[in-house]
Amino acid sequence: MDRTELFLAIIAYTLIVQTFGGKAEGAMLPLFVLLFALPIYVVVHLYRNPSLE
Structure with a gap:
């Protein structure tokens, strides 16, 4: 699993819990950590490797 898939999985998890969970304040924590x-x-990353490749 690369970083993009991990970010999408965290966003999907948050949306699923928000949609199907009644009280889901804790579900927002992974999204805020990600953001x-x-x-x-x-x-x-840009400081360590200034090239945009």
Whole structure:
């Protein structure tokens, strides 16, 4: 499983729990982690490898 599939799986999990779960505040936690971790990962990756390849 590459990073793209992992990100899509987290988003799908959140949407499924939100749709079929009654009280699903905890389901938003993986989505918030993903939304905050992704920009940090991109900045660190670009800092280490400045080429856009």
